[in-house]
Amino acid sequence: MNLMLDRQVLGALSITLAIVASAPYIHSTLRGVTRPHLCSWMTWAVVTTVVFFAQLQSQGGIGAWPTGVSALLTIFVALLAWRKRGDVMVSRMDWAFLLASLSSLPLWYLAEDPLSAVIMLTTVDVLGFGPTLRKAYHQPQSEPAVFYALVAMRNLTAILALEHHSLTTVLFPAVLGWVCLVILGLLLWRRAALAPAQAKEFR
Structure with a gap:
């Protein structure tokens, strides 16, 4: 009983973090400060939605719902990216990632195994x-x-x-979390590296 309650609390916390993380990003996008990459967010919208249903099928339970909420938020950002055309430089490779994420649906259906779809989607998501x-x-x-x-x-x-907890339910959020930490480190490093040059421009 306590374990289930703990999972409910963690699930609610995860959903709250998803909303708190997305709210300023969405607000910043609406203001034109943040320019989300269209194909990246379209790919993530498809990937997160399919992974959500794969986690449900694999008895992810409460822990799958944060993925579902994230899918809805990601779809909304993808729509904003389309409307705002934040990044117009869309390459053939970008479209290839999107098509690869869509191809996971027939793969899941044919293999009748959500793990196959999750492995492919996690790879596509990272790419x-x-x-x-x-x-x-x-x-x-x-x-x-x-x-x-x-x-x-x-x-x-x-x-x-x-x-x-299985490879099907854990793989995607674990890898995505790691990638987010990589991007975080890259942003902080590049901002620090560019700061001296930007300071000179304002002198």
């Missing part, structure tokens, strides 16, 4: 960070660092809230 990593390196001020810190924390609490 989908390519455009954002490139932008974070060249334009570190265009991405809010706190967003990635909160997402990493959200994924940790979501893993702890899972009712059933």
